[in-house]
Structure formats: structure tokens, C-alpha cells
């Protein structure tokens with residue numbers, strides 16, 4: 001396949017008719033060559049499925065489907081002879097055959113083989129890998145893990161073998177197959193989480209950025225990954241239960257199944273900060289998906305860069321859901337009543353539109369509830385059409401387009417618009433609101449009390465919106481205003497990670513971008529550290545515009561060893577959230593909690609000891625202590641990295657507690673928990689995040705007493 005693609009790429013310009021076609025073809029072929037490039041770290045396949053001789057033998061309860069020949073809804077199923085798979089399109093995928101599959105995947109997983117079509121696979125053997133591989137005749141050798149038939153690799157069980165006789169998993173290391181494990185599902189064999197290949201993958205020492213988990217996705221994760229594009233879901237999962245992994249694999253899955261649609265509308269991943277985004281950045285490209293936008297909420301709403309900081313009380317009001325209504329009223333207040341008729345001349349005639357007609361135009365447009373800026377143009381269009389009607393009546397012919405345009409831009413019409421529906425910019429609106437207590441009072445009447453209004457108004461008013469020093473919270477307000485004035489472009493699917501920290505107003509910013517698409521919301525209420533952190537997913541989902549999304553728990557932990565989970569869980573009762581407890585799959589791992597007299601010296605010794613093991617090492621401390629620890633490590637000759645560059649060579653990273661959310665390290669050294677707790681109002685939640693970053697070993701060093709909850 002690679003040779004063929006390279007040969008096509010080399011000769012592509014000779015077959016294309018014109019320069020544009022040659023360029024498009026060249027780009028497609030170049031992408032194809034890049035997609036097929038060898039990845040020396042992964043083998044071509046990681047699994048194999050042997051379907052039983054007849055479905056009836058392998059799975060009696062589904063036998064009735066065997067001869068039914070009902071293949072409706074299986075358009076994207078990969079099977080021999082299936083045009084979608086055996087003669088792949090240039091991109092090697094089954095095109096968009098599965099958009100609107102009649103028997104599509106559903107979260108609730110229907111019984112029987114409806115949509116799976118495993119009856120047709122009887123007696124066949126398939127390898128499963130990261131991408132489709134076909135032989136020179138176009139027959140499939142390896143199926144993409146996302147193809148419908150590959151689902152059996154993740155979901156078949158002894159109880160429900162889905163036609164599979166034997167499932168084989170391959171272990172691999174640096175691209176070499178190192179082991180395999182067979183489950184004879186037809187004989188009732190099933191390893192589940194006892195799989196040694198799964199255990200080895202979970203216990204593998206971590207280095208560098210996050211990796212994909214395609215080879216070992218678990219059934220409950222797969223169900224979320226393969227949820228329908230139309231389904232919005234919210235995943236509540238304890239630390240390390242694979243929420244981030246599920247979100248990223250779902251994005252890859254949806255892009256595979258709905259390639260064309262999502263290429264047009266786009267897929268967005270929202271993460272908490274730069275360090276997190278660079279940690280996950282390589283996962284989707286490794287799965288062949290390079291066209292996914294990854295951003296923080298600040299990036300999304302960042303049309304005005306933050307150049308100032310709000311005090312917490314002010315930020316709290318600005319992030320409150322009531323601000324949406326305040327802004328809506330503030331926009332609405334700009335719409336006025338016509339007070340005089342429009343008189344306009346076209347050089348030959350004078351035209352007049354009376355007050356009553358103008359009132360009707362404004363009232364009708366108001367009723368339509370359009371974004372304000374679009375409403376303004378609608379009013380203009382209606383005024384012009386009234387003029388057009390008069391002109392037609394007088395001249396018995398339609399005026400030209402030029403005439404219509406000229407009238408629409410004429411002084412009297414523009415003056416009228418500026419009076420009753422003045423042009424507004426989002427920045428201008430927020431500036432006017434924060435600068436003018438009277439205007440704010442009118443918009444906030446009955447919503448914000450006097451003290452809250454006082455918090456919002458500027459002490460020293462910037463003269464114009466352009467000179468204002470906006471804060472991060474102002475940017476969210478400006479984004480809300482932009483949503484009231486313009487129609488924002490949206491995405492086909494949005495994955496939101498660490499969603500528990502989103503404020504209602506930030507949720508609304510994401511809702512505007514996913515109004516016509518679906519979302520995957522990932523988070524853990526126990527890890528909420530923002531002042532406005534969610535305590536109930538239902539509320540977040542309402543602000544996100546998806547009140548009916550299913551909330552699904554993930555409760556199996558793949559990262560944190562059981563002993564460390566038990567230690568961190570001592571904090572849970574103090575965190576005031578109702579979350580299902582998780583169970584760690586990891587029985588190994590070490591926890592060491594020690595009182596030390598000198599934190600810096602002890603940290604140094606601990607890092608040295610950790611360097612004797614394989615894997616990444618993180619020193620996590622209260623933000624204020626980070627520079628000192630970095631300097632001490634440097635003075636001792638130890639090279640350290642920062643969290644936003646996981647590809648850096650150094651094995652030791654010093655991470656401020658506020659930046660470590662979502663990240664993981666093999667060996668974690670937590671320095672002075674009491675200082676981490678004391679540094680912020682939701683310090684205990686922060687400490688819970690910090691204590692759950694360790695994959696293999698956690699050392700806790702303290703000179704001050706531990707927080708009471710941990711003792």
C-alpha cells in the first residue's frame with residue numbers, strides 16, 4: 001500500500017488535468033503517503049478475531065439472524081467483498097458510508113446482531129490494527145480498530161461472543177510482537193481485566209506524552225467511544241479511569257465514521273491548560289487524525305487578550321449565569337422606537353416611509369429573535385423593500401439592484417438604523433456596561449444586587465473599548481455578547497475535558513460552539529478546583545445546552561495504584577461531592593508518606609532515589625514553592641523540565657500544583673501538602689488532584705503537619 005501510494009504521488013502531476021486538480025490530488029496523495037508512513041513503535045496489528053464456522057454454532061441466541069441476510073445498516077462494515085473495505089477510497093477509509101447508518105451504533109447497545117452483521121463473518125479471520133491494510137488484490141489483511149466488525153474485539157464476551165470463536169491479543173514492545181493471549185470465547189474462556197497484556201500495558205512505566213489505548217480499550221470504555229454522533233454524553237470518572245483516553249478515542253472514532261461531515265464542521269477538544277494540551281497532543285495524530293482543533297476555553301473566547309486580573313469576588317459575578325440575562329437585556333436596550341418618518345431621495349424622486357410602517361418593521365424583526373447584528377441588516381432589508389414597493393407602484397417596473405443597494409446605504413436609511421438599531425460590537429457592549437453604572441443598573445435590575453453591580457463597574461473607566469484592559473472573565477462576557485450579536489460558527493462534535501471546572505458562562509461559550517453538534521463532557525466533580533466548580537452535572541449540561549445528555553460513570557482506575565487511591569480517598573468526605581467510588585486495577589505500586597526536617601534536601605534525595613527506577617518523575621508543590629525547588633535541583637546538577645513540554649529530554653519535571661490536572665507521572669513526589677491546601681479556597685480538592693497523579697510510586701514529604709483529613 002505504501003509503495004503504491006508513493007508511486008501515485010510521484011506520478012500524480014502527470015495524470016491531473018489542470019494545475020488546480022494537480023494541486024488537490026497532490027495534497028490528497030501526500031496526506032495518504034504520510035498516513036501510511038511506518039510507525040516503528042507500533043506493530044501493524046494488535047489483535048485477531050476468529051469467527052466461528054457458523055454463527056448459529058458460536059452463538060445460538062443470535063442464530064436466527066444467521067441466514068436472514070439482513071444487511072441494512074451495515075454499510076460501513078468491513079468484510080471481504082465489501083467495496084467500502086476491499087477497495088478503499090484514496091484515504092483508505094470507507095468514505096462516509098456510515099453517515100446516518102440505519103442500524104448505527106447506539107449507547108444502549110441493542111441485542112442481536114442488528115447492525116453488527118456478524119453472521120456474514122462466519123468462518124473468517126481478521127486482524128485488527130490502527131488502520132486498514134489490504135493486499136495487492138484489495139482484500140483486507142488488517143481491519144481498522146474503528147470498523148464495525150472490530151467492535152467484537154472490544155466487546156465480545158463469553159456470555160455474548162458476538163460470533164467470535166477465538167479472540168487473540170498481541171503484546172508488543174517497540175513495534176515488535178512480544179506475546180499473545182487467546183480467549184476461546186466459544187469454550188467460555190474470558191480473561192477480562194485479568195489479561196496479562198492489559199496488566200503490562202497499565203503497569204508500563206510512563207515516559208513523555210500520553211499514548212493511545214487502542215489495543216486495550218475496555219468494554220465499558222468502548223461503549224462510550226462508539227456512541228452515536230448524535231448522542232451527547234457526560235462521563236463522571238474518578239482519577240485515572242480513562243476519561244481523557246475515552247474522549248480522544250471517541251473523536252477518532254467519529255471522524256472515521258463521519259469523515260466528510262466532520263471534516264466540514266470540525267471536531268474540537270477543549271482542555272484545561274497548555275500543559276495538558278501538549279500532554280495529549282500526540283494521541284490523535286498517532287491514530288491518524290491530524291485535523292482536530294485542541295484549545296483551552298481561554299483560547300476559544302480569547303478575541304480580547306487578558307491583560308488584567310479580576311479579584312475573586314468580581315470574577316465570581318462575571319462567571320455567574322445571571323450575566324447572560326444581563327447582557328441580553330443590555331443588547332436589547334439598544335433597540336429603540338422610530339420617532340420620525342424616513343424621507344429619502346434617489347435624485348429623481350423623493351420617497352417617504354411613515355412612522356407606522358417603521359414601527360411594524362422594528363416590531364416584526366424583534367419578534368424574530370435573531371442575533372442583534374443580523375436583526376439590524378434585516379431591518380435595513382425591510383426598509384429597502386418598502387421603498388422598492390413604492391418605486392414599483394410609481395414606475396410600474398422593478399428598480400435595479402444598484403438602486404436597491406444605494407437606497408439601503410443612503411444617509412436617511414442609515415441614520416434611521418443608527419437611531420433604532422445602532423451597530424454594536426461585543427467589546428463596545430461590555431465596555432459600555434462596565435463603564436456606566438446607570439446602564440448596568442437598568443440591565444441588572446432584579447438580577448444583581450447593588451453590591452454585585454458595584455463589583456462589576458470599573459473604578460477607573462477606560463475611555464474606549466480598544467484601550468480597556470480586559471480580564472479573562474471579561475473575555476467570557478465579550479464572547480457571550482458576540483453570541484448575542486453574531487451567529488457563531490460551531491463544531492460537529494466537541495470533547496470537553498476537566499469539565500467540572502467550567503463556569504456557567506464558560507459552559508455557554510462551549511454551548512454556542514456545539515449548538516448543532518454533540519458533546520462529550522469528561523470530568524470528576526471531586527477534582528473541581530475553580531471557585532465555580534460544578535457540583536451537579538445536570539446543571540452543567542443545562543448551561544451546555546444538552547440537558548438530556550446521559551451521565552455515565554467510569555469506575556475502574558487504570559493509573560493510580562490501590563494503596564495510593566486509598567490514601568487520596570481519605571480526602572473524599574471533605575470534598576462535598578457525591579461521586580461513585582472507583583476501584584483501582586493496580587495492585588502494585590508504593591506509597592511513602594514521610595515527615596522531614598528540610599524539604600529541599602529531602603526532595604533532592606527523593607529525586608535521586610527515584611532516578612534509579614525507569615519512568616517519569618514529577619515534583620509537585622504549591623505554586624509559590626516551585627521556583628525555589630527548581631533552583632535547588634539545578635544547583636544540585638539535576639536537569640528539570642516544565643510541564644508544558646512533555647517531549648523535553650529531562651526525566652524530572654517540577655510542576656506547580658495548579659497545573660498538574662489531567663497529567664500523570666510514573667513517580668510523584670508531593671512536597672508539603674499543607675501548603676498546597678493553604679494556597680487556595682478549594683485547596684483540599686487541589687490536593688486530591690495532586691495525590692492522584694502517580695502511576696507507580698507516590699512519595700509525600702512534609703515538614704508541617706499533614707491536613708487533618710489525611711492523618
Ligand SMILES: Nc1ncnc2c1ncn2[C@@H]1O[C@H](COP(=O)(O)OP(=O)(O)OP(=O)(O)O)[C@@H](O)[C@H]1O
Pocket residue numbers: 201202211212213216217218221237238239240241242243244245246524527558559661662663664692
Ligand atoms: N483501557 C485502557 N488500557 C490501558 N490503559 C488505559 C486504559 N484506560 C486508561 N488507561 C490509562 O490510564 C491512565 C489514565 O487515563 P486518563 O488520563 O484518560 O484518565 P482520566 O480519567 O482522564 O484521569 P484524570 O481524572 O486524572 O484526568 C492513562 O495512562 C491511560 O492511558
